[in-house]
Amino acid sequence: MNNHFARNSARHLSVVRQSRRAIMPVLVGAMLFLQSAGTGELAAQIAVRGKMVYTMAGEPIADGVVLVIDGKISAVGPASQVPVPDGYQILTAEVVTPGLIDAHATAGLSGIYNQAHDQDQLDKSGAIQPELRALDAVNIREELVGYLRGFGITTFHTGNSTGELVSGQTMIAKTIGSTIEDAMLVETAAIIATLGPRAVRTSGSPGTRSKQMAMLRQELIKARDYSEKLAGKAAAESTGGAESAESAGKPDDKSPPSRDLRMEALARVLNGEVPLMITANKAQDIATALRLAEEFKFRLWLDGASESYLMVEEIKEAGVPVFLHPTMTRSVGEYENMSFETASKLVAAGITVTMQSGFEGYVPKTRVVLFEAAVAAANGLTFNQALATITSDAARVLGIADRVGTLEVGKDADLALYDGDPFEYTSHCIGVIINGQIVAQEAR
Amino acid sequence: MHRRFLLVCGMAGLASALVAAAFPTGVSCASGQETIAFVGARIIPVDGPEIDQGVLLVGNGKVLSVGPVGQAEIPANARNVDATGKVIMPGLICTHSHIGGGSGADSSNPIQPDVRVYDSINVRDSGFKRALAGGLTTLNIMPGSGHLLSGQTVYVKLRKAETIDDLMIRAGDGWIMGGMKMANGTNSMREDGGAFPGTRGKSAALVRQHYIKAREYRDKIARADGDPAKMPDRDIGLEAMLEVFQKRRVVHHHTHRHDDIMTVLRLAVENDFRVVLHHVSDGWKVADKIAAAGVPCSIIVLDSPGGKLEALDVSFKTGGILEKAGVLVGFHTDDYITDSRFFFRSAALAVRAGMTREGALRALTINGATMLDLNDRTGSLLPGKDADFIILDGDPLSVYSKVLETWVEGNRVFDRNDPADRIYAVGGYGAGHDQDPYFCCFHELMMQQLGISSGND
Numbered sequence: 078m079n080n081h082f083a084r085n086s087a088r089h090l091s092v093v094r095q096s097r098r099a100i101m102p103v104l105v106g107a108m109l110f111l112q113s114a115g116t117g118e119l120a121a122q123i124a125v126r127g128k129m130v131y132t133m134a135g136e137p138i139a140d141g142v143v144l145v146i147d148g149k150i151s152a153v154g155p156a157s158q159v160p161v162p163d164g165y166q167i168l169t170a171e172v173v174t175p176g177l178i179d180a181h182a183t184a185g186l187s188g189i190y191n192q193a194h195d196q197d198q199l200d201k202s203g204a205i206q207p208e209l210r211a212l213d214a215v216n217i218r219e220e221l222v223g224y225l226r227g228f229g230i231t232t233f234h235t236g237n238s239t240g241e242l243v244s245g246q247t248m249i250a251k252t253i254g255s256t257i258e259d260a261m262l263v264e265t266a267a268i269i270a271t272l273g274p275r276a277v278r279t280s281g282s283p284g285t286r287s288k289q290m291a292m293l294r295q296e297l298i299k300a301r302d303y304s305e306k307l308a309g310k311a312a313a314e315s316t317g318g319a320e321s322a323e324s325a326g327k328p329d330d331k332s333p334p335s336r337d338l339r340m341e342a343l344a345r346v347l348n349g350e351v352p353l354m355i356t357a358n359k360a361q362d363i364a365t366a367l368r369l370a371e372e373f374k375f376r377l378w379l380d381g382a383s384e385s386y387l388m389v390e391e392i393k394e395a396g397v398p399v400f401l402h403p404t405m406t407r408s409v410g411e412y413e414n415m416s417f418e419t420a421s422k423l424v425a426a427g428i429t430v431t432m433q434s435g436f437e438g439y440v441p442k443t444r445v446v447l448f449e450a451a452v453a454a455a456n457g458l459t460f461n462q463a464l465a466t467i468t469s470d471a472a473r474v475l476g477i478a479d480r481v482g483t484l485e486v487g488k489d490a491d492l493a494l495y496d497g498d499p500f501e502y503t504s505h506c507i508g509v510i511i512n513g514q515i516v517a518q519e520a521r
Numbered sequence: 522m523h524r525r526f527l528l529v530c531g532m533a534g535l536a537s538a539l540v541a542a543a544f545p546t547g548v549s550c551a552s553g554q555e556t557i558a559f560v561g562a563r564i565i566p567v568d569g570p571e572i573d574q575g576v577l578l579v580g581n582g583k584v585l586s587v588g589p590v591g592q593a594e595i596p597a598n599a600r601n602v603d604a605t606g607k608v609i610m611p612g613l614i615c616t617h618s619h620i621g622g623g624s625g626a627d628s629s630n631p632i633q634p635d636v637r638v639y640d641s642i643n644v645r646d647s648g649f650k651r652a653l654a655g656g657l658t659t660l661n662i663m664p665g666s667g668h669l670l671s672g673q674t675v676y677v678k679l680r681k682a683e684t685i686d687d688l689m690i691r692a693g694d695g696w697i698m699g700g701m702k703m704a705n706g707t708n709s710m711r712e713d714g715g716a717f718p719g720t721r722g723k724s725a726a727l728v729r730q731h732y733i734k735a736r737e738y739r740d741k742i743a744r745a746d747g748d749p750a751k752m753p754d755r756d757i758g759l760e761a762m763l764e765v766f767q768k769r770r771v772v773h774h775h776t777h778r779h780d781d782i783m784t785v786l787r788l789a790v791e792n793d794f795r796v797v798l799h800h801v802s803d804g805w806k807v808a809d810k811i812a813a814a815g816v817p818c819s820i821i822v823l824d825s826p827g828g829k830l831e832a833l834d835v836s837f838k839t840g841g842i843l844e845k846a847g848v849l850v851g852f853h854t855d856d857y858i859t860d861s862r863f864f865f866r867s868a869a870l871a872v873r874a875g876m877t878r879e880g881a882l883r884a885l886t887i888n889g890a891t892m893l894d895l896n897d898r899t900g901s902l903l904p905g906k907d908a909d910f911i912i913l914d915g916d917p918l919s920v921y922s923k924v925l926e927t928w929v930e931g932n933r934v935f936d937r938n939d940p941a942d943r944i945y946a947v948g949g950y951g952a953g954h955d956q957d958p959y960f961c962c963f964h965e966l967m968m969q970q971l972g973i974s975s976g977n978d
Contacts, residue, residue, distance in 0.1 A: 384950070415952075
């Protein structure tokens with residue numbers, strides 16, 4: 078076990094060393110001392126020039142330039158209109174895209190070793206545990222996170238995995254940082270629920286689909302009561318009187334509920350602050366998820382959705398985005414009816430689709446959204462639509478479009494550079510920039 | 522009901538009106554005798570240079586000729602098929618697959634050469650249809666890696682089949698061709714001990730003792746010199762080992778870590794067996810040693826490293842490094858580990874990391890055939906070889922390319938234009954029915970994520 082630990086540490090060190098190596102020429106070349114960006118490293122002035130720049134905020138720009146200063150994008154446009162000032166380090170590529178977004182991962186909680194000590198994505202001690210924060214479990218230096226980063230993934234939505242009825246919370250972070258606080262964009266992005274066989278327990282509850290729904294409904298009703306009691310207490314305090322509290326009725330209502338992390342978390346779902354991300358693959362489970370959202374009026378993110386092509390009208394009507402299962406997921410179990418064309422069918426209907434690396438229990442230990450989107454691009458999505466599933470659309474659905482997802486002035490300088498069509502197997506990611514720092518330059 | 526009927530026809534090749542409708546030019550499910558000229562395609566014969574605009578002539582289930590348009594002779598009785606803009610190349614050969622839900626050894630013993638995987642395969646498994654959609658025409662179907670020796674593998678052609686016998690490849694003397702599956706490293710070790718090894722040292726010792734016993738059996742038979750009284754009692758496991766000693770039955774050896782790879786090479790020398798190394802995650806670390814031993818490698822390409830301790834250093838670059846060292850390289854899907862529809866992707870990712878394009882295409886075809894002793898009959902488009910080929914709509918290494926048709930021994934066995942076949946190429950409702958995925962040694966987490974209870978082994 079000490080071997081594993083030593084190896085782990087060594088790898089983390091090498092990641093840090095690598096990023097320092099990448100930064101050094103920038104500093105020497107620019108001869109500038111710049112203020113630090115999010116990850117504590119020094120930022121630089123960089124100009125990225127691409128034969129084709131996909132800003133994802135308008136038409137792609139042929140021979141485009143993106144200027145970066147202090148971790149933010151300061152200019153975007155054709156090279157003819159955006160001159161590169163002196164002192165900028167210039168990077169060139171065939172294709173430049175916004176840094177990619179993995180819309181649903183567990184990397185950072187699930188580690189490369191697949192041993193108990195690096196698998197924090199699912200606590201099985203209870204069926205309903207929305208209070209489990211991702212923040213407390215993410216290892217931002219996890220090797221798999223660095224692996225994803227190497228392919229151009231700069232932001233990921235990660236956290237507790239599917240597999241229990243309500244397994245916990247997720248968060249959104251950049252794919253680099255000395256601590257998770259450095260990398261964090263959103264502390265609580267969603268609460269994760271699972272319908273169907275993956276969250277059916279072999280002993281105890283829920284043991285059936287119907288019981289799953291009954292338990293979810295009961296828990297949400299409890300959380301609503303909890304919220305109302307808190308609101309009643311707050312109202313009583315603001316009107317300043319024991320009188321009004323007394324007039325509220327039953328003796329129980331006089332005492333405010335003691336603080337309950339579980340109820341607090343679900344209350345945030347009910348008040349619309351945090352979405353409930355429900356993994357539902359079979360058509361009947363998707364219908365159940367929509368029924369639950371309709372009853373409790375929460376924001377629903379539909380995850381997995383392998384049979385969503387059967388439910389296009391219903392999903393569209395509900396205005397729900399789909400976090401599609403990895404397109405290359407194995408077609409057994411809940412995925413036996415999966416289709417490579419699901420993304421294109423949903424997008425054609427006007428439903429927003431994002432791509433995910435998901436959770437992998439064996440090999441490969443993580444998937445790569447660049448590759449998953451490529452399969453969608455080869456099966457009905459246009460290049461731009463497929464790229465949107467891992468950039469602009471993902472940012473919009475995740476509520477982080479003010480920071481990432483497009484190449485626009487004022488946004489975080491997160492860019493991915495490729496030596497050809499990024500979706501082609503034989504192209505390489507040749508540069509990754511996060512918050513204005515070059516974090517990878519090795520061809521991957 | 523209707524859907525089910527289509528599926529059965531597609532699998533079993535029942536002559537029917539529906540099938541005739543799917544082959545409007547009059548080719549029936551069971552043709553293969555017809556002479557057909559595919560004209561105008563870019564042809565990648567694998568043995569020989571690529572031809573920009575070529576003619577592939579097939580008849581009697583064989584390749585008759587390959588040549589450039591204008592030079593190739595097309596007999597008057599041949600049916601011409603316009604293949605302009607298409608790419609034609611040999612059918613792909615997967616040297617390591619678990620399609621059909623086959624099983625091998627049970628939990629009674631770590632070494633079981635007596636079991637045959639072909640006694641357990643469901644030929645109606647939808648995995649076979651997906652394999653055809655991926656352009657595969659020949660497979661080595663293996664038992665798993667949860668044993669030091671988990672049984673006899675079977676080499677199959679993806680013909681239309683009603684039983685496994687329809688798929689088997691037989692040698693000239695009728696022998697059912699196949700290898701012997703072995704494994705080392707963690708998959709074949711058990712913490713609870715019993716008959717199974719708990720360490721790598723014990724694993725090797727058990728294998729060495731087994732080979733000693735098998736040699737004694739062989740020697741006893743030799744000494745008996747045909748005298749029934751002196752013959753040892755018949756032992757079907759040791760009988761299969763005789764085929765290993767005769768070098769007829771090749772050992773297909775699962776191995777990941779660099780030290781485990783070296784152990785296989787050591788045991789192969791000591792026990793004089795022919796071996797193909799499989800997976801070979803750490804192969805790039807000992808490429809020169811593998812090359813020096815002259816042992817071929819069938820590698821797996823995975824999207825990311827890890828998932829098991831032995832696969833921490835699995836890399837896209839393995840194929841290129843082994844190729845450069847002079848090792849005969851093939852690929853495998855390990856289906857269900859990777860889906861057969863993405864077999865080209867394995868080669869393309871190897872090219873991404875430094876393998877030559879030519880080497881990668883050979884690794885998908887003729888090199889695999891060589892590892893299965895089938896290179897005289899498949900794996901390239903040489904005249905006289907079986908007409909096992911595929912038609913694509915673009916470059917084989919591009920993500921955007923699709924396999925349009927797959928032909929085995931002159932019969933079209935997959936047609937992307939036929940809805941009954943297309944569903945297996947892209948998926949959809951009903952695509953996964955009739956399958957029996959193979960689950961030996963998968964991590965429990967994996968089954969859970971697929972929505973399958975762990976009791977469903």
